[in-house]
Amino acid sequence: MAYASALLRDPARTYREIDLAGRTAAADGPALVQVLYEELGQALRVAAWAAEHRQYQTRSERVTRATAILFALEANLDHDKGGDVSAALQRFYAGCRRQVVEAAIGTDGAPFRRVAAELDEIAQAWKQARAA
Template identity: 65%
Template sequence: MTYASTLARDPFATYRQIDAVGRTATADGPALVQLLYKELVAALRAAAWACEKRKFAVKSERITRATAILFALEAGLDFEKGGQVSETLARLYGGARKTVINASLGHDPKPFRDSADMLDEIAQAWRTASAA
């Protein structure tokens, strides 16, 4: 019953959730990281849009998603194999999380856009490294 009522309220959100679950189920390590970055950047851009449009429920949902993804990316770091790169990424994810949480208290879309742009650059580096 819960699933049906959720579907009736927002079928697009339900589709995106099912789509994301399907893509993560078959993704290997690098592909999963790329997918997480894609979802993270999309969530941050949607939070910025929601700030501008004063869609506070959407903003809250997207911030929650972005924060959860940042935690997942940090939890997936291998500090033994990754060494200084893992430490740098951990600081970056922590800083981005702090920026997002601080920005969640206001209505300025800029911190969300800036974070999305920065993380999109890292995502591009992951795509380039994975293609090599």
């Protein structure tokens, strides 16, 4: 019964979680990375909004989600196959995490949006590489 009441309290969140679970369940490695980039960008944009509107709990939740995704992306880099590209991405992800954590203490959404824009560039390159 507690589970049902949790579903009714925030049906939009429940839908997002079900949608994410469905997209990740059938995703192969490259498709999963694409889903992670999408989720990461969304988390950062919501964190920006929340910071500007002083919605501290939402900001904290989205910062936690964004940093967790950044850690996951970094942890799954294949340094044997990726070489210099993997090393560059590792530094990039670490820099993004640092910027997100620093932005988490303020009320300016711009740093979150800057990181999201930088990650969007990587995501687009990843999507194009998969299509080729």
